[in-house]
Structure formats: structure tokens, C-alpha cells
Amino acid sequence: MKKVLMIGTGGTIASEMTPEGLTPGLSPERLLQFVPAISELCDVDCVSVFSEDSTNITPAHWMRLAKVLREGYERYDGFVVSHGTDTMAYTAAALSYLVQDSRKPIVFTGAQKPIYFDSTDSKTNLTDAFVCACSEKLAGVSIVFNGRVILGTRARKTCSKSFAAFSSINYPDLATLQDHRLLCYIPGDRSGEPRFFDRLSTDVALLKLAPGMDAELLRFLLERKSAVVIECFGVGGLPSYGDNAFFDLVEEYTAKGRFVVMTTQVQNEGSDLSVYSVGHRLKANRRVLEAYDMTTEAAYTKMMWILGQTRVPEAVQELFYTPVAHDILHPEV
Ligand code: ASP
DSSP states (O other): OEEEEEEEEESGGGEEEETTEEEEOOOHHHHHHTOTTHHHHEEEEEEEEEEEOGGGOOHHHHHHHHHHHHHHGGGOSEEEEEOOSTTHHHHHHHHHHHEESOSSEEEEEOOSSOTTSTTOSHHHHHHHHHHHHTOSSOOEEEEEETTEEEETTTEEEOOSSSSOOEEEOSSOOSEEEETTEEEESSOOOOSSOOEEOOOOOOOEEEEEOOTTOOHHHHHHHHHHOSEEEEEESTTOOOOOTTTTHHHHHHHHHHHTTOEEEEEESSSSSOOOTTSSHHHHTTTTOTTEEEOTTOOHHHHHHHHHHHHTTOOOHHHHHHHHHSOSTTOOSOOOO
């Protein structure tokens, strides 16, 4: 029988009703009691690393998860991480950078309804996650939700309430599950040796442009952070509003050593800064990076991982455009 480590972190799946609303409280052992069939699939050990609504999760929690995976890696065939859905895509992206080339499946799952609700999606998602963690076909970090297996670097929460909560952005699903049977379309690479990283920089900010935004907001972030990811409109660019303040700030602060990552707030098809003059004029600046088809979640956490290793512009640029777990399909270098 396969051996799987179940890592509990909280979320709706493990939540109980309190007078203040749903709050995580159930241990991973308790969750498994609701789905006895999982014990027929594999031997399971459980560890509760924290018990949080995922709204509260920070990069420090990602580091703790990476440590648990590293310490248990050789003892298990696969891993199931039960996690709140709200920031699951960020955690899955971050773990895709902290644990690279894993030949074993590291499967995130959660639910929109707590496990003891009659109408819960928890039991299906949990069973599916264990099927994936035991699979010989999958490898690396994925999210298993509502019968879909989505690459960790490509996942996004796109529905706040319905069971079909996650989408795969600019990349096909890796597999689907029907009646807990796995149909794999894109097998994982199980030939590699895992590489674990233990540094992430929190020196990164994310700014979503909105029409008429005051450029001083960008200055505020560039003043305090080494990298700012800007979610632009459409294929990408910055507004000039007659005074060029956004462009001047990018020039001023990249000259001082900051990095700017241009991504798009449009969910599908990614950026292409070269199309319009509002974006094209940024292309010459080597400290301005373009996220292309990456998700914002991946671009943000990849910069955290990169700045944990280096601040040398050429190295930052090369790492950013080098695909990790199929996070980017249009590398520049
Ligand atoms: N607020 C919850 C969380 O992210 C939502 C969920 O798990 O579905 O922890």
C-alpha cells in the first residue's frame, strides 16, 4: 500500500460553525473519519501544521509547509494538503517554487462547504486528492478540486461560492476524476530529484491599476519594496494621464535597484507589452519584467522566491523567464 502524509492547515473543509461564523477547528484525523474509504486506498499519517482560515496565511506559513514536505519527503509516496480555498492558489504557487522537480504528487485540496454539512464537497475532494497522491502518473504540486487536477502554478480561484471554485489559467487541466477514477491527460515528470528552497523574500508588493489611480500609490510601494507586481489592463501598459508620472516613477526606482513586474488583470491569454505604446516604452528597461501568460499568483510568489536567492538584475531576469513547473510559456531569455 502507498503511504501518504496528510497535512492539515485549516480552511472551510475543517471548519465548525461558531457564533462568529465558520472557524477551522477539525484535525486532519477527524476529517479522515468522515471518509473511511480513504483507509482502503493507502496508509495515512496525519500532521496538523496550523489551523487557519486561509485569509490569515502568510509566506511564513508557506515556509512551514515546505519544511514539513522536506522532512517527510523520503518517507511518503505522496502528500495531501487540506487548505482553505481563498488563498490556496497562492500557497500552491509558492510551494511550486519552494519544492521544485518533485517526482511525488503534492496535492492541495479543500472545500466550499464544511465536511459535516449534508451538501458538502469535502468528501469528494478529499477522496480525489488521495487518489491523486497515490497515482504513479502525477508529480509535483497540483490543486484537486471538483473533479479537476490543476497545476499549482496555473490555478486560480474563480468562483467564490460554487463547487467549481478553481480554474486552470492559460494551461490545460492535468487530469480529471470521475467517480474517483483518475483520467490523466498530462503526466507529471517523475524522473527528477526534488530541490527544496528555504528562502522567500517578503519584499514584494502587488498593485492593481484602476482608472484614474494616483501614481503616488505606486511611489508608496516602490519606496518600501524591492519589487512591485503591477496588474495592468489588457495586454499591458501604464497610464500617462498627461504627466507621465507612472513612467517617471518606474524609471526613478528601477534606477535605484527596484524591479517592476508587469502582469494583467485579465484572467486569460496573458500580457504582451509590445503591442501598444503604453506598454512598449517599458520594454527597454531590464528591470521591468513581463509576466506573459503567468498567473498573478505565480508572478508574485516567483518574485518572492527569486529575491530570496539574488538581487543581481541579470540573474533575476533569467530566473523569472526560466519556466518552473510550466508556469510561463513565453520565456524571453
Ligand atoms: N475562508 C475559507 C478559507 O480560505 C474559504 C474556504 O476554505 O473555502 O480558509
